Amino acid sequence: KAGVTQTPRYLIKTRGQQVTLSCSPISGHRSVSWYQQTPGQGLQFLFEYFSETQRNKGNFPGRFSGRQFSNSRSEMNVSTLELGDSALYLCASSLGFQPQHFGDGTRLSIL
Amino acid sequence: GQNIDQPTEMTATEGAIVQINCTYQTSGFNGLFWYQQHAGEAPTFLSYNVLDGLEEKGRFSSFLSRSKGYSYLLLKELQMKDSASYLCAVRDGDYKLSFGAGTTVTVRA
Numbered sequence: 001k002a003g004v005t006q007t008p009r010y011l012i013k014t015r016g017q018q019v020t021l022s023c024s025p026i027s028g029h030r031s032v033s034w035y036q037q038t039p040g041q042g043l044q045f046l047f048e049y050f051s052e053t054q055r056n057k058g059n060f061p062g063r064f065s066g067r068q069f070s071n072s073r074s075e076m077n078v079s080t081l082e083l084g085d086s087a088l089y090l091c092a093s094s095l096g097f098q099p100q101h102f103g104d105g106t107r108l109s110i111l
Numbered sequence: 112g113q114n115i116d117q118p119t120e121m122t123a124t125e126g127a128i129v130q131i132n133c134t135y136q137t138s139g140f141n142g143l144f145w146y147q148q149h150a151g152e153a154p155t156f157l158s159y160n161v162l163d164g165l166e167e168k169g170r171f172s173s174f175l176s177r178s179k180g181y182s183y184l185l186l187k188e189l190q191m192k193d194s195a196s197y198l199c200a201v202r203d204g205d206y207k208l209s210f211g212a213g214t215t216v217t218v219r220a
Binding site for chain 2: 043045090102105
C-alpha cells in the first residue's frame with residue numbers, strides 16, 4: 001500500500017511569491033492534515049480536511065489556505081511568502097480518527 | 112490553547128531503558144499519540160493511548176493517566192537506531208492534534 005505522497009520534495013521561492021504544495025493520502029484515507037515544522041516552533045498544526053471540508057484550523061494567518069478534492073488529495077497554498085515561512089511542510093492522512101501517517105514533507109526555502 | 116510539555120533532551124546507553132514523560136493541558140481529550148522522528152525524516156507512529164493504563168508494543172510501551180494529564184513512553188533495550196526525536200501529541204475535544212516540541216534521545220555505545 002503506498003504511503004502519503006507529497007510533492008514537490010524541495011522548493012525555493014522568493015519573498016512575495018506564492019506556492020502550492022500537494023498531498024496524496026493513503027488510499028482510503030479521507031482525513032488529511034497539514035503541519036509546519038521549524039526548529040524553533042516544532043510541529044504546528046495548520047488545518048485538517050475531511051470529505052472536502054475544512055474540519056479544523058490552526059492559528060496561522062489567512063495567507064495559508066488549503067483545499068481537498070473529491071479523491072481526498074489535498075493542496076495547501078501560501079501567498080505573499082515571507083522569510084519566516086521557510087519550513088518543512090508535512091501532510092498526514094488517517095482513516096477516521098485513527099493515528100495519522102505522515103508523508104516525507106516538502107522543504108520550502110524562501111530567499 | 113493547548114499546552115504539551117516534554118523534556119528537550121535525554122541521553123542513555125545502548126541496552127538501557129529510557130522513560131520520556133509528557134504532561135498536557137488540553138480542552139477535552141480524545142487520545143494521546145507518540146511519534147518517532149529521525150533527523151531529516153517524517154514522523155512515524157509509535158503508540159496510541161485513549162484509556163488509562165499501559166500499552167505495550169515490543170520494546171516500546173506507553174502509559175496514560177487522564178486524571179493527571181500525564182503520559183510516558185518507555186524505550187527498553189535501547190539500540191543505536193533509537194536515537195531520534197520523540198513527539199508527544201494530544202487530540203483535544205475538537206479532535207485537533209497538537210504536538211509537543213519533542214524529546215531528542217541520544218543513545219551512546
